[in-house]
Amino acid sequence: MAAPAREPQAVLSWLRFFRSELRITFYRKRNLALLAVAAVFPLLLGIVLKISAPTGGGPNDTTNAAFFSQLAGNGIFLSFIALSTMLTLVMPMLVGVVAGDSVAGEAGNGTLRYLLAVPAGRTRLLAVKYAMIVVFGLAVTLVVSAMSLAVGAVFFPIGPVTLLSGDTVSLADGLLRLALITVYVAAAMAQLGALGLAISTLTEHAIGAIAAVLVLVVASEVAASVPQLGSVAPYLPTYWWVGFDALLRSPLDTTMLAKGLLSFGVYAVLAFLCAWARVTSSDVTS
Amino acid sequence: MHAVTTSGLTKRFRGGQLAVDGIDLAVPGGSVYGFLGPNGSGKTTTIRMLLGLAFPTSGSAELLGVPVPDGVTRVLDRVGALVEGPAFYSFLTGEANLARFDAADRTVDPATARARIGEALDRVGLVPAAGKKYRQYSLGMKQRLAIAASLLRPRELIILDEPTNGLDPQGTREVRALIRQIAADGTTVFVSSHLLAEVEQICTHVGVMRTGRLVFQGSLSDLRRTGAARIRVQTSDVETAVKVLADLGLVDPQAGDGEASAMLAGRSASTEPERICAELVQAGVGVREFGVVAPSLEDLFVNLTGEGFEISG
Numbered sequence: 001m002a003a004p005a006r007e008p009q010a011v012l013s014w015l016r017f018f019r020s021e022l023r024i025t026f027y028r029k030r031n032l033a034l035l036a037v038a039a040v041f042p043l044l045l046g047i048v049l050k051i052s053a054p055t056g057g058g059p060n061d062t063t064n065a066a067f068f069s070q071l072a073g074n075g076i077f078l079s080f081i082a083l084s085t086m087l088t089l090v091m092p093m094l095v096g097v098v099a100g101d102s103v104a105g106e107a108g109n110g111t112l113r114y115l116l117a118v119p120a121g122r123t124r125l126l127a128v129k130y131a132m133i134v135v136f137g138l139a140v141t142l143v144v145s146a147m148s149l150a151v152g153a154v155f156f157p158i159g160p161v162t163l164l165s166g167d168t169v170s171l172a173d174g175l176l177r178l179a180l181i182t183v184y185v186a187a188a189m190a191q192l193g194a195l196g197l198a199i200s201t202l203t204e205h206a207i208g209a210i211a212a213v214l215v216l217v218v219a220s221e222v223a224a225s226v227p228q229l230g231s232v233a234p235y236l237p238t239y240w241w242v243g244f245d246a247l248l249r250s251p252l253d254t255t256m257l258a259k260g261l262l263s264f265g266v267y268a269v270l271a272f273l274c275a276w277a278r279v280t281s282s283d284v285t286s
Numbered sequence: 287m288h289a290v291t292t293s294g295l296t297k298r299f300r301g302g303q304l305a306v307d308g309i310d311l312a313v314p315g316g317s318v319y320g321f322l323g324p325n326g327s328g329k330t331t332t333i334r335m336l337l338g339l340a341f342p343t344s345g346s347a348e349l350l351g352v353p354v355p356d357g358v359t360r361v362l363d364r365v366g367a368l369v370e371g372p373a374f375y376s377f378l379t380g381e382a383n384l385a386r387f388d389a390a391d392r393t394v395d396p397a398t399a400r401a402r403i404g405e406a407l408d409r410v411g412l413v414p415a416a417g418k419k420y421r422q423y424s425l426g427m428k429q430r431l432a433i434a435a436s437l438l439r440p441r442e443l444i445i446l447d448e449p450t451n452g453l454d455p456q457g458t459r460e461v462r463a464l465i466r467q468i469a470a471d472g473t474t475v476f477v478s479s480h481l482l483a484e485v486e487q488i489c490t491h492v493g494v495m496r497t498g499r500l501v502f503q504g505s506l507s508d509l510r511r512t513g514a515a516r517i518r519v520q521t522s523d524v525e526t527a528v529k530v531l532a533d534l535g536l537v538d539p540q541a542g543d544g545e546a547s548a549m550l551a552g553r554s555a556s557t558e559p560e561r562i563c564a565e566l567v568q569a570g571v572g573v574r575e576f577g578v579v580a581p582s583l584e585d586l587f588v589n590l591t592g593e594g595f596e597i598s599g
Contacts (some may be wrong), residue, residue: 013392020389028377110373114435117337117369119362120390284339 014124021132025098031136034094038140041090042082042148049078050155066164075152076161076174080248082148083141083185087241091144092217095137095189099196100210102129103279107204107286122279130197130272137189145182165249181244184260188241191264192217194271195237201278204286234259237267287315287351289443289474290336294345297331305331307498308345313476313491318469320485320506321478323495324591329478332495333369333445338362350442363393366436366444371451372428376421380412380431383420387435394439406434411460425452433461437468444468445476450484462488482583496591513581513589517562518547520575527571534562550578 025031049071067084071077103126106112115125152158161174169177195216200209220238223229233239240260246253290313297306306328313319323329334340336347338358347354352361374383384403388394394402407413410430415423423431429452436444449465450458465488469475479485485492492509494502502509517536519527527546531539536548550559563576 010392016396017390017392020386024375024378024382024386109375110371111375113334113337113339113369114367114373114387115390116339116358117362117365117367118387118390119338119359119392121359121392124392125390281341283341284334 014128017120017124018128018131021128022135025132025136026139031098034097035139035143037090038086038094038143039147041086042078042144043151045082045085046078046148046151046155049081070162071152071156073157073159074161075154075156075158076149076171076178078152078156079145079148079178080181080245082144083181083244084242086144087185087188088221089214089217091140091185091189092192092238093214094140095133095192096196096213096217097210098136099133099193100200100213101206102133102197103200103275104203104209105200105206107284108206110286112286113284116284123276126197126201126272126276126279130194130275133193133197134186134190137193138186141182141186141189145178145185149178163248163250164245167250169250177247181247184244184247184257185241187261187264191237191268191271194268194275198271198275198278201275234263237263239263288348289313289315289317290319290347290349290476292332292336292345292347295332295335295342295347296344297328297335297340298343304498306335306342309495309498309500310503311347311493311500312503313474313493315474316469316472317490318465318475318477318488320489320492321476321495322480322482322485322492322587326497327495327591328498329495330370330447333367333447333478336445337365337367337369339369359392363391363439364442366438366441368432368436368446368449370447372432374420374428374431377419379417379419380423380427380434381407381416383431384435384438388438391439402438406437409437409464410434411457426454426457429453430457433464441473443474443476445478447478448480449477450479450481458484482587486583494587494590501590509583509586510580513586515550515581516547516579517550517559518545518575518577518579519566519571519573520545521566521571521573523571526569527566530566530569530571531562534565536562547579 049068053072067077067081071081103112106115116122158171160168160170161177162168192213196209196213199212199216200206203209217238220236224233224236224239240263243256243260246256246260290311292309292311294308294310295306296304296308298304309328309332311332321329321333331340335342336349336354338355341355349361350364354361374380375386378386381403384406385399388399388403389396404413407416410433412427412430412434415427420428420431429449433446433449436446446465450461453461462484465475465477469488477485477489486506489506491505492502493500502512517531519531521527522544524541524544524546528539528541528548531546531548536550539546539548559576559578563573566573566576
């Protein structure tokens with residue numbers, strides 16, 4: 001085959017492999033159940049908040065309090081509440097299951113050796129798995145955003161949005177900001193996904209990898225809340241996850257956003273490199 | 287041209303255990319090569335190294351002329367494999383499973399996927415069960431699906447590890463016929479099996495492993511020549527028969543239940559079977575049955591690999 005003809009063929013065959021991976025990921029009942037959890041949670045949240053109607057003083061920091069106080073006036077805030085609430089543990093769990101299972105599950109199932117014997121290529125397989133995790137993280141985030149927006153629109157009035165910085169913007173502007181927030185949170189989940197992928201390459205037991213991802217998330221969040229570790233906190237992986245409130249200020253707090261995206265990018269690249277080094281140099285014993 | 291060659295291939299595990307000790311495999315192209323050895327002798331580790339799943343500690347290996355594991359992505363699409371049992375996705379159907387593995391193949395033509403999958407399923411007799419979920423398959427069906435996966439596209443080499451494991455007699459026969467068919471098409475078949483009777487029926491060459499070393503490699507007829515044939519006489523007068531055999535200078539005369547035997551070593555005038563038979567009859571021994579018995583593959587195998595029951599590794 002001539003060299004120029006090989007390039008598009010390599011890309012096309014990678015896409016074919018990727019499409020197959022997406023198909024079996026979104027076909028699997030377990031993963032559909034995870035997406036269902038992502039959809040049900042905002043619904044429950046909306047119901048609870050409609051019934052109990054908080055006026056302010058949310059359980060966490062001042063940002064949350066601001067969200068809660070705004071909720072009665074504008075249902076779009078349910079999205080922000082849902083995202084910030086679920087980012088602590090629920091969304092990391094949903095993405096962590098798929099990420100932790102990605103390579104470890106194949107190994108435990110025995111299909112890893114057959115994929116490599118096709119040959120799928122070790123690096124190629126890893127790239128497809130990570131791309132799948134990113135897409136799944138995006139899907140989870142979209143479900144949360146969309147569902148909470150819909151529920152918020154049903155239970156509460158929708159209209160111009162009062163930002164954290166005090167200004168009021170139009171609903172369209174608010175929706176645009178929500179879309180950007182969704183992208184930002186999806187990037188955070190992609191960062192977590194890379195960490196999960198790296199952990200997944202270390203074991204043949206998917207359940208151990210998933211648990212390790214959750215332990216990592218909890219440990220990072222706990223450490224970030226310890227005042228003595230204040231100087232280290234910004235370097236922890238979860239620190240910038242809820243930094244999306246930078247998008248709810250006018251003008252946009254771009255420094256915050258940049259720092260958050262940088263943290264996500266650096267962690268994702270390092271984690272992927274670790275996964276790659278591990279996969280390309282170790283024996284496949286399963 | 288050899289399909290598989292290794293040179294001093296060695297695998298030492300982290301704990302120090304030497305699983306494969308400098309073996310020099312030479313699998314002739316187009317042959318059906320039986321890879322034999324007791325449990326723990328290093329057969330599976332060798333196969334894993336050939337497929338690029340494990341990295342050798344030292345030595346080298348070549349598959350169809352391409353060095354492995356460096357060149358695995360270049361050569362493995364021409365190699366089909368079944369290693370350590372079938373493994374598929376339990377939530378997919380048999381057909382979807384094959385489609386999944388086909389989608390991971392970078393050099394195959396996607397347009398022919400459906401046709402090739404159908405043909406592979408047909409060759410192993412799984413078409414009626416193609417739409418069932420893998421978790422509902424019996425062991426035999428799982429095994430057949432694994433063989434189908436190794437036949438998804440034309441291969442130059444097929445590596446089968448215990449291909450008839452779990453198959454009913456019809457299935458075993460079909461697999462044997464399939465291997466013969468594949469070999470007739472020019473594909474080299476590398477079979478690892480414990481069923482020596484089967485190996486005897488389908489293999490043209492054998493390689494025998496023992497505690498990580500290759501103790502024999504060559505054609506099946508060469509292996510048979512390493513063991514000496516025996517003369518066996520069925521008679522009611524066993525003692526006289528044994529005496530006659532011993533007097534003729536035959537080695538290791540044995541008296542059994544209604545039969546006498548001795549090793550037929552060398553073919554000189556005095557040890558021709560016809561001559562021995564004549565001598566027995568002349569001595570008044572009533573010969574009910576007389577024959578030359580070649581050593582069974584099982585005997586040859588045990589001779590090469592040891593009598594013990596404990597695993598070697």
